[in-house]
């Protein structure tokens with residue numbers, strides 16, 4: 001890459017291959033060659049931006065375009081002393097170092113913010129507490145419990161609409177989403193069956209809401225969408241009639257907790273940046289392990305323990321299914337879970353515990369990536385939110401010198417290209433596989449996905465033509 005410049009007093013734009021220089025001295029030599037100043041090797045060089053600010057000369061000089069060239073000023077050394085060239089090179093080198101230091105300070109500041117945001121203020125006891133305990137403590141400290149259960153004014157019509165994937169989440173405030181979630185427990189008769197205290201359930205859902213961070217995508221609304229889609233899938237396929245109450249309870253609680261305290265940076269980032277979570281879980285699904293650990297840390301508190309009246313055997317079984325489901329949402333496990341279920345799908349038997357567990361994993365995976373099952377006005381904002389979260393991770397990775405993924409890079413991804421790949425290669429195979437076991441998926445679930453694929457393909461085609 002070259003930088004473009006004009007020699008002071010001239011209008012001719014020339015380019016200098018400065019990025020190939022290995023040192024400040026080489027960069028100065030490249031500028032001299034480009035500007036025809038080889039005869040004055042000891043002259044002082046200064047590079048100015050069009051705005052008139054001094055630009056450090058070196059291999060890292062910021063690239064520009066020929067439309068806005070730098071201005072190169074060459075002043076003969078008045079004292080004609082040896083070392084003048086070296087001095088300008090030294091100044092440039094210092095400016096370049098200052099630039100690097102600014103980036104390092106910004107990075108340290110970001111890391112401290114991340115730790116404080118997600119794990120509480122730095123303190124002596126930090127290393128002694130697991131990240132999940134720190135997060136739960138912080139949430140409980142920030143809330144005045146219990147939160148009294150108020151009356152709601154949500155109509156039965158809305159409750160009915162929740163049984164379909166067409167449900168419009170954007171119509172409701174977060175406090176209303178909590179009442180809608182409570183209704184799912186009531187409608188499946190879980191409150192009565194497992195003697196769940198409604199006040200405890202209400203407090204639990206508020207604590208859950210506070211534990212989700214305000215990320216562009218992985219936030220409380222996403223938690224609600226996944227839970228509602230789980231509820232809708234159980235209804236449209238009528239599979240809820242084949243499951244036990246305990247299994248329905250576990251599936252709903254797993255969906256509610258499946259992304260708790262998501263930091264907005266994925267597993268690859270956690271592992272590459274050697275974060276607390278990656279260290280705690282030895283790089284094995286650090287996020288999903290953390291989500292499950294935060295959920296159970298909150299369930300262990302008496303104010304929010306909605307599983308407190310389960311028998312020991314039921315609690316053990318519910319915990320097993322919840323953990324199994326949350327860990328299944330790690331997309332790194334996608335291929336493994338798909339092939340296992342493919343093996344069971346031909347001769348699926350509800351009598352076989354392994355088959356049932358594999359179905360639970362498929363159900364939560366479908367729910368987790370189900371936005372394109374929804375009508376376009378509901379699903380499309382989620383694409384923007386996800387890309388915003390991806391781009392901000394990729395920007396951060398570039399700043400930290402970590403590996404980046406092309407699908408998260410704002411330079412390489414567009415909304416239609418992201419969606420065509422994801423819907424075609426991930427969503428459709430997953431939902432088609434699920435439909436081999438779950439009945440009645442075609443019209444309410446598969447057709448909207450295929451329609452979304454056609455829509456994004458047409459967007460992609462029109463971008464190519466333009």
Ligand SMILES: [Zn+2]
Pocket residue numbers: 222226258259329368
């Ligand atoms: Zn999720």
